[in-house]
Amino acid sequence: MILEAAFLQVKQGLEDEYEETFRKASKIISSMDGYVTHSLQRCxxxxxxxxxxxxxxxxxxxxxxxxxxxxxxEWKKLLHHYYDPFPTVEHFEKVSL
Structure with missing residues (x-):
């Protein structure tokens, strides 16, 4: 399993609209092969x-x-115009302890 992590900075004043659009976009990502789960956290x-x-x-x-x-x-069309700056995406794997 791989964890994708992205810090997203949404343009000021667009947060509510972004969250509503993200709910719609969630259907896209969750339908993809290899998808397991996702969450969006507000700072x-x-x-x-x-x-x-x-x-x-x-x-x-x-x-x-x-x-x-x-x-x-389609995901890009729905969401990418909300971000400034454009997010950095990184991938992580679990460390066995």
């Missing part, structure tokens, strides 16, 4: 800042399966 200290966490079966499920799909183009 308490910084207005307009969110943390998106998505669990994928493999790195390629996200970087190839999702990012190279027609569904990603």
């Amino acid at each position: 308490l200290e910084v207005e307009g800042k969110y943390l998106l966490l998505v669990t994928w079966g493999s790195l390629e499920d996200h970087t190839v399966g999702f990012r190279e799909s027609a569904e990603y183009q």
Whole structure:
């Protein structure tokens, strides 16, 4: 399993609209092969800042399966115009303790 993490800064004043649009976009990502789960967290200290966490079966499920799909183009169209600056996305794997 791979955890995708993205800090998202939404343009001021668009937070409510963004959250509603994200609810709609969630149907897109959750339909993808290799998708496991996701959550969107709102920051308490910084207005307009969110943390998106998505669990994928493999790195390629996200970087190839999702990012190279027609569904990603729709996701992008719905959400990308809300961000400033554009988010950095990183991937993590669980450390065995």
